[in-house]
Amino acid sequence: MAAHYGAMAIYMLGYDCGFGSDGKRHWHGDHPKGLGNAGSIAKWPQQFRLAEAQLRYVGRQVLNASRVTNLDMFPRVSLDSIVNYD
Numbered sequence: 001m002a003a004h005y006g007a008m009a010i011y012m013l014g015y016d017c018g019f020g021s022d023g024k025r026h027w028h029g030d031h032p033k034g035l036g037n038a039g040s041i042a043k044w045p046q047q048f049r050l051a052e053a054q055l056r057y058v059g060r061q062v063l064n065a066s067r068v069t070n071l072d073m074f075p076r077v078s079l080d081s082i083v084n085y086d
Contacts, residue, residue, distance in 0.1 A: 003060045010055070010062045011082055017044045018070040049073050 002010045052073045055062055064074040
């Protein structure tokens with residue numbers, strides 16, 4: 001969506017895309033029956049690889065500012081390096 005609206009640089013935050021050390025799929029409890037609970041988590045890295053290639057092709061840069069992440073296809077940056085605290 002960011003690329004569609006013209007963003008040249010896209011910063012990702014909070015994209016851990018993995019299970020917690022305790023095996024949980026969320027920082028909160030599972031969703032109630034009928035709602036998804038990250039059942040396709042194993043597919044996400046490949047889907048992000050495809051998105052990265054498409055975005056690079058159209059000249060967009062994606063940077064991952066997530067503190068913890070399983071995504072290795074985007075360059076990593078620290079959140080402090082992109083936030084202006086002044």
